Amino acid sequence: MKTDIRAYFLVAIGLTAVLAPVPTNSQMGDIARPIESKELKCLVCKASMAEMELAASKVDRHKKVEVGDYRLDTTGESKKKKKILYAKSEMFLTEMMESVCDRMDDYAKARYKKTGRPVVLKMMTEGGMNPEMSNVNFVQEGDLNKTLKHLCLEVVEDYDEEIIRMFQEDVVKDTDIRLCSQVANYCRDQPVDEEYEYEQGEEEREEL
Numbered sequence: 001m002k003t004d005i006r007a008y009f010l011v012a013i014g015l016t017a018v019l020a021p022v023p024t025n026s027q028m029g030d031i032a033r034p035i036e037s038k039e040l041k042c043l044v045c046k047a048s049m050a051e052m053e054l055a056a057s058k059v060d061r062h063k064k065v066e067v068g069d070y071r072l073d074t075t076g077e078s079k080k081k082k083k084i085l086y087a088k089s090e091m092f093l094t095e096m097m098e099s100v101c102d103r104m105d106d107y108a109k110a111r112y113k114k115t116g117r118p119v120v121l122k123m124m125t126e127g128g129m130n131p132e133m134s135n136v137n138f139v140q141e142g143d144l145n146k147t148l149k150h151l152c153l154e155v156v157e158d159y160d161e162e163i164i165r166m167f168q169e170d171v172v173k174d175t176d177i178r179l180c181s182q183v184a185n186y187c188r189d190q191p192v193d194e195e196y197e198y199e200q201g202e203e204e205r206e207e208l
Contacts, residue, residue, distance in 0.1 A: 064083040
């Protein structure tokens with residue numbers, strides 16, 4: 001059902017692009033413009049990190065796996081295996097990174113109708129069709145969102161070690177801000193979310 005709905009919207013977007021008259025520059029405004037590559041990479045990075053946080057949150061927090069081996073150490077003693085949380089294991093995190101970009105098929109490039117702000121919108125959420133779809137106009141391009149998956153793969157391949165370190169921390173939080181803005185600088189020129197500005201303000205007040 002999810003695939004059918006996604007296919008419907010992709011076809012609808014494609015048909016609109018083909019059948020609609022070519023708008024004039026004054027008609028296009030901010031809403032109809034394609035998303036610039038730098039903005040798009042920032043948005044895809046954030047969406048990818050959000051998807052990985054969601055995947056990690058669904059893992060049984062009590063599940064553990066054995067790591068290590070029985071090879072001899074420098075003293076001739078055999079190394080024993082130890083158990084760690086499955087959600088923190090390289091095995092799980094590697095599988096998570098390998099599969100996350102496939103989820104970009106569920107996203108579409110769009111702009112909010114009121115502000116023209118660009119967004120990479122997930123068409124289906126845990127509860128069904130994303131209600132935000134009524135608030136955006138989809139960017140009508142011919143790649144059927146293949147660019148999103150390609151950009152996601154770039155993020156994962158370039159920063160796989162940093163991603164693993166972040167998800168192995170005791171508390172996994174704000175990975176989108178930390179990776180996309182602070183480490184990769186994809187979102188350095190992007191406006192910070194009001195929620196994040198509020199959190200930063202709280203932290204600064206606590207330090208005082």
